[in-house]
Amino acid sequence: MNVRIDDVDRKILGALQRDASQSLDEIAKEVGSSKTPVWNRIRKLKEAGVIGQQTVFLDAEALGFEACFFVLIRTSEHEADWQAKFLKALRDRAEVQEAHRLAGDIDYILKVRVKNARAYDAFYQALIGEVRVHNVTALLSMEEIKSTTMLPL
Structure with missing residues (x-):
């Protein structure tokens, strides 16, 4: 609308x-x-759908979620059943705050918030146990410089 x-x-x-x-x-x-x-x-x-869900923002670090990883995923799988399984795996994991399908060399990027590197490894092992991916690169955010949901009106 x-x-x-x-x-x-x-x-x-x-x-x-x-x-x-x-x-x-x-x-x-x-x-x-x-x-x-x-x-x-x-x-x-x-x-009209201009205003969506209203919620509150929680401080991840105050709650012990000190590690933020950006996960780059390449896959050779593009069939509908693989994609459905992959999307379900992402939706079922609360650690995944954002997921985007990309154009270019990387197929997907995820923003994953966890307590520490060990928790990220558990997330990673569970994900690759459910869906087959060709290549995964995890980048640890050292410092969040800007994060906002506000649009430039």
Whole structure:
């Protein structure tokens, strides 16, 4: 569904991206509107699929997930049944925060968050035990410089 987004919608979306726990009164004040029109716009944006699932961000390191790996996967398998099995294996593992199918030399890249290298190895062993892959390269992130879900509205 295609929806037209105006400047007020952009301001509302910006406010929600910064802090979705704000009250309607706070958002309305920030965007220079009243509560009912803001509520109606948010409802319309949700119905159009512009606003998706609302959640909270947890601090991975505070919870003991100190290692972030980017996993590059090459495969010689491209059949539908292999792909379905691979996608299921990724969806079933909470360690996989992101997974992307790529164009170019690498077929897939995963962002995997685990407690330590030993936990990554357990993840890796389980993954290759379920699906056949041609080549796996794991890159350990030494420092997260920027991470955001905010879009440049």
